[in-house]
Amino acid sequence: MRAEHLYKRFGDKPVLENVSLTVPAGAVLCLMAPSGWGKTTLLRCMAGLEKPDSGTVRDVPERIGYVFQEDRLCGHMSAVENVRLATGRRMDSATIEAHLTELGLGGQLHQPVEEMSGGQRRRVAIARAVCFGGGLLLLDEPFKGLDAETRQQAAAYILRHRNGAAVVCVTHDREDAAALGAEIAAL
Amino acid sequence: MKKVTWQRIGAAALAVLVWQAASMAVGSALLLPSPAAVLVRLAALLPDGGFWRAVWFSFCRIAGGFGAALVLGTALAFAAGRWPVVDVLLRPYVLVIKSVPVASFIILALIWMRTSALPLFISFLMVFPILYTNVLAGIRSADRELLEMARVFRVPWLRQARCILLPAAEPFLLAGSAAALGMSWKAGVAAEVIGVVGGSIGEKLYEAKIYLQTGDLLAWTAVIVALSALFERAVLALLRRCCRWAKGGRT
Known part of the structure; x- marks a missing residue:
């Protein structure tokens, strides 16, 4: 996946200015920069959710797993149902349950996510992106709200199940990058 | 208690x-008349087979009109949420139906159709715009972030409708239905009175007016109020159950 010379403004405020990024197939990359430097906007451009004012995004895989900055879960649905919403019939319930259990959610499989803690919801969002699969996994502060041990567990889970997909992770924390064994790209 | x-x-x-x-x-x-006199009149009406036939006749037509408007209004609101052109096409009709006096529609309908279909048609006409605009407003209030998530994960539209749009539309659907239920009875019975629809509650009200039987008029009015209240409770409970079932089903 290649992003070349991206420019993006929101009103008068420039968010991306001549940003280029190449993500080789299977690479694990962490984007680090202070707040407001357009990391999320860059991920959104890569996912096709934002159209850059100029520049191009090329060779984007057909399917992209995305952990958004917000959890973006359906509150009335359970963890399993939220993951199944993304996977459809491509993954059976038992496999989804195994994924969630691996993330320490074995006791909350059928609990509505609106009744879960922030950390539990974050892990459901991670499982959803990983189970959806695809050639690229975009993670926007994926370990927000997770303690050190759970962060390690979640990072190991992502690496174990990414099936060769490239990973681009946005974070402020070097420990996140270390947990993912990622190469760091500073914006 | x-x-x-x-x-x-x-x-x-x-x-x-x-x-x-x-x-x-x-x-x-x-x-x-006093409340006691109306109660006595009501008690006299209850054992009469004609009373129950009139109640059944009006109930079937008014509830039928409401049900048709509920199904069509909700379906078209979801279609308009999916394809905005549907709303563009429907908007003039909705505006006309909302602003034209119900009496004009009743008189027009008297020319167009047989009188027994009048309460059904008028009830439908009064309820449809309320439900359509309410449900559409609910769909438009759906969480943009969830819809964007559904786009990324390529969630089919029907599944989006059930898991994201329906929960957003549900409070609007229930509020719209509560408002429209009373309206359907008022407009439906008014159509029966103006059209003097044979065998209906409206005809009984018309006869009470002609023969200056104020006690009968109030007794039938009490029946309409009771029917409307019972119908509202039953429909809202059923709608809540349907929404819960639809949202809770397998994705």
């Missing part, structure tokens, strides 16, 4: 007392 229930019973009893006082002040059963 709960305190609120007692308060409601007290408020109803007070209303009956006010009615009684007004009736005594007027002093004419022709102008305003």
Whole structure:
């Protein structure tokens, strides 16, 4: 996946200015920069959710797993149902349950996510992106709200199940990058 | 019993007392019969087979009109949420139906169709725009972030409708239905009265007016109020159950 010379403004405020990024197939990359430097906007451009004012995004895989900055879960649905919403019939319930259990959610499989803690919801969002699969996994502060041990567990889970997909992770924390064994790209 | 229930019973009893006082002040059963006189008239009507036939006749048509408007209004609102052109095409009709007086539609419908279909048509016409605009507003209030998530994960539209749009539309659907249910009875019975629809509650009201039977008029009015209230409770409970089932089903 290649992003070349991206420019993006929101009103008068420039968010991306001549940003280029190449993500080789299977690479694990962490984007680090202070707040407001357009990391999320860059991920959104890569996912096709934002159209850059100029520049191009090329060779984007057909399917992209995305952990958004917000959890973006359906509150009335359970963890399993939220993951199944993304996977459809491509993954059976038992496999989804195994994924969630691996993330320490074995006791909350059928609990509505609106009744879960922030950390539990974050892990459901991670499982959803990983189970959806695809050639690229975009993670926007994926370990927000997770303690050190759970962060390690979640990072190991992502690496174990990414099936060769490239990973681009946005974070402020070097420990996140270390947990993912990622190469760091500073914006 | 709960305190609120007692308060409601007290408020109803007070209303009956006010009615009684007004009736005594007027002093004419022709102008305003007492609550007891209306109750006696109602008790006399109840064993009559014609009473139940009239109730059934009006109920079927008004409930049928409401049901048709509920199904079509909700379906078209979801279609308009999916394809904005549907709303563009429907908007003129909705605006016209909302602003034209119900009496105009009743008279037009009297020319177009047989009178027995009148309450069904008018009930449908009064309910449809309320439900369509309410449900569409609910769909448009759906969480943009969830819809964007659904786009990224390529969630089919029907699944989006069930898991994201329906939960957003549900409070609007219930509020719209609560408002439209009373409207369907008012407009439906008005159509029966104007059209003098044979065998309907409206015809009984019309006859009560012609023969100056104020007691009958109020007894039938009480029946309409009771039917409307019962229908509203039943429909709202059913809608809540349907929404819960639809949202809770397998994705």
